[in-house]
Amino acid sequence: MVESSMEKVSVYLAGPLFSRGDIDWAGSLKRGIESALGNRIDVLWPVEIASGTKEEIFEVNLAALKRSPLMVAVLDGPMVDDGTAWEVGCHYALFGPRAVGIRTDTRKAGEAPESKVNLMIEVSCRAIVDDLSGLIRELKSALEEIAPATSDYESP
Numbered sequence: 001m002v003e004s005s006m007e008k009v010s011v012y013l014a015g016p017l018f019s020r021g022d023i024d025w026a027g028s029l030k031r032g033i034e035s036a037l038g039n040r041i042d043v044l045w046p047v048e049i050a051s052g053t054k055e056e057i058f059e060v061n062l063a064a065l066k067r068s069p070l071m072v073a074v075l076d077g078p079m080v081d082d083g084t085a086w087e088v089g090c091h092y093a094l095f096g097p098r099a100v101g102i103r104t105d106t107r108k109a110g111e112a113p114e115s116k117v118n119l120m121i122e123v124s125c126r127a128i129v130d131d132l133s134g135l136i137r138e139l140k141s142a143l144e145e146i147a148p149a150t151s152d153y154e155s156p
Contacts, residue, residue, distance in 0.1 A: 009147050011139070012065050013045040014088065014099075015074025016081035023047060026074055029102065029132065033072065036136045040143055044068055065090060070142055071099040072135065075117050075128065079109055085121055092124040098146070100138040101128035 013030055016022045030043050044067075050060040065071075071091045073084055080088075091099050101121070109117045116128050127138045 007147075008040060008042045009070060009143060010064070010068040011041045011043050011070040011072060012068035012087070012091065013043055013072050013074075014084045014091075015072075016077065016084060017047060022074075025076075029072065029074070029135070032132045033136065033139065037139060037143070040147070041070070041139070043072075061087075062090075066094060069095050069098060069146055070139065071095075072139070073099050073101045073121075073125065075101045075103040075121065076105040077109075078105075078107055080117050080121050085118070088121055088124050097124060097126045098142060099125045100135060100142065101125040102130070102132075102135050103128055104130055 011033065013026060013033075015026045017026065026045065026047070030045050033041065033043055044064040046057070046061050046064075049064055050057040052060075065087060068091075071088070073088050074081075075084070088099050088101075101117070103116050108115070110122060111119055115122055122128060126142060127134075129135050129138055
């Protein structure tokens with residue numbers, strides 16, 4: 001009998017959610033990630049998991065963050081969104097540099113000429129990419145580090 005023992009890894013999707021454009025962009029990232037890696041990951045997105053009072057939203061999002069060893073952080077804008085910055089820092093404190101940032105914004109937002117964003121965010125991320133294909137590559141690499149793909153095996 002052939003069985004699969006692979007358990008899905010939670011990936012927290014952080015980013016600003018204040019405009020229709022923000023939500024549409026994050027939603028398209030979620031769909032792209034799931035299309036490429038859906039058999040290995042479970043994307044936890046605040047839009048889909050949290051509602052209610054600010055305290056309830058905070059608690060639900062924090063619980064999701066704590067059970068997600070990987071994170072995708074949307075880092076677009078003249079400065080990284082405050083809530084996203086907090087989530088990246090919290091994730092770093094929990095798991096180390098396992099967040100993958102995505103920044104399609106061509107404006108510079110860091111302290112040094114080579115920086116893409118604030119150094120505290122940049123160093124907290126394992127990588128910052130500029131498109132979906134780069135994001136998928138980084139997530140695949142991160143998955144291999146924390147949960148190597150196991151092929152189907154014959155049970156004894």
